Amino acid sequence: MIEAKHIGLSINGKTLLNDVNLSVQPGTFTAIAGPNGAGKSSLLKILSHELTHYKGEVRINDVVASSYSVAQLSAVRAVLPQHSHVQFPFTVKQIVEMGRQHFKTTSKNNDALLEEVMELTGVVDWANRNYLTLSGGEQQRVQLTRVLAQVWDQKTFPRYVLLDEPTSSLDIAQQQLIFSLVKKACERNIGVLAVVHDLNQAVQFADHLYFMRNGAVVAQGESKTVFTKPIIEETFCCRVNVYHDPCTNCPYIVPERTTLSTLKTASV
């Protein structure tokens, strides 16, 4: 389990996070939603140990995060950023296998695992293609493959995948594909934490939902129970209606048309 307790963060005197508590269980998908500037990405950076000057404590599998070495951390968690800008013409396979550099067992096992993950994400046909010639959606899928390859091995301890708005520039088919793949990872004792912008997607895929606003958690719980009109309206300061979709058996929201006057009352 990743457990963050009383996390506080301020940069240049501005408080970005204030007493945030959060936990990610292995084998489940946890999503964080909230308006821009709520501190979601900062929280993710703290959990991945990119930011280290925070208050509070992060424990990964019951061990304090700061006592892990950089290499040890890479064995328990992988991170997919919003965008990766690759500068040189690597092939798809070269990018994917970088995720496995530290955990090569035998080259035969390694190749089999790479093959398995690439097959799963559907990038195996592009293995020898130049990454720079792929479209944005294809590139993101390759990056996800790299991230999954890093933690795919069944180990004695649970692993985690942290995703920061992994689908922000993708079309809906690609978005659904990415989330389904992430969901597959949960079956391998991997805990997933994702910052998600699309609320309907969050409730459709996540087991557990956190709503954040102004650096604090507004509400959290089992996704379908916290996905309510009052919580969403409070989090986003936006009038919404929540319906139920019988096909997916999921709630979904439709935001009300915003007029300038409602915007003003919302911000008060």
Place this chain on the structure above:
Amino acid sequence: MIAAIPLKQQKVGTVLGVLAVVLVMVMIVALSIGQVTIPVKDIVMIMLYKAGLTAQEPDAVLETVLWSIRLPRIIMTVLIGAALAISGAAMQGLFRNPLVEPGLIGVSSGAALAVVAFVVFGIALIGNSVFGTSVMMPVAAFVGGFVATMLVMKIGQQLGKTNIAVLILGGVAINALAGALMGLVIFYADENQLRMFTFWTLGDLGGATWQKVLITAPVLLLSSVWMLTYQFPLNAIAIGEAEAFHMGVDVERVKKSIVFFSALAVGVSVSLAGIIGFIGLVVPHLVRVIFRADNRLVLPASLLGGPILLLLSDLLARTLVAPTELPIGVVTALIGAPFFIFLLIRANHRNEFNTR
């Protein structure tokens, strides 16, 4: 036309093997050709004699030319070519920028400033002795280059981390400052000193002696080979610094080591042979454009390719206008620049570089 071959991992060994064979062949040619031609048969004879494997005494003139002049020069050229090329390759990977060359972090300009100051003021102080020019000038170059790089490193430090953008800007600032100070010093230089300095900045491999080679070889070899070990970290950094950290790379340590070792390698090279441009920029590019960007190939192939290119350039430099020599820096740029432009135009059509 050179085709870009999609390179599988197994083929890396083949490419490196071919490059190694080419390097040995070029070395033999470079040993053989010059103002005095030494047939390959005699090269072998002299080598065997020196190794104590044959008692048959070789031609004394050929022996002197080969053993005292050409061999140290060839060895020094190989070491410098390797050091410059792998430093360039490592720094391009580290800075995630294909336009970077070692000069960017101030090594060359710091060294140049130290040398011009030494030529104008230092020689006046200790006299124009052999000791002064052959020992103190390289030492000044090395110290100048190293101090400049450490300054740039210091400027690039923010909150205990190295900020690459600030580091590059720091390099630009230090280069400009060194250039201005050089201008000031040159203001006080006389004709002779100016000529001496100008030739130094164009590079010269002619000053090689066994003594110099033996002193500097360990440093050059060690720093070059050490940089070879950064193949995976540099590949990971090519995806992004944060991504590399996520994949288990101690990015901060990698940055410091590579800047330090390339400053060391380039500093020593500059102190031996003056400023030789282009090798550090072009060789890694040749490897990347002809093959692939994977640093598991780019680093070792640069280590072998740098010496090949520098040996060939040096061969031209000392044969084209014999009995005198062209400055090596002129030759590397004269050959390198047009070829590089050709590659860039071609790469442009094939989206070899990320233009976003």
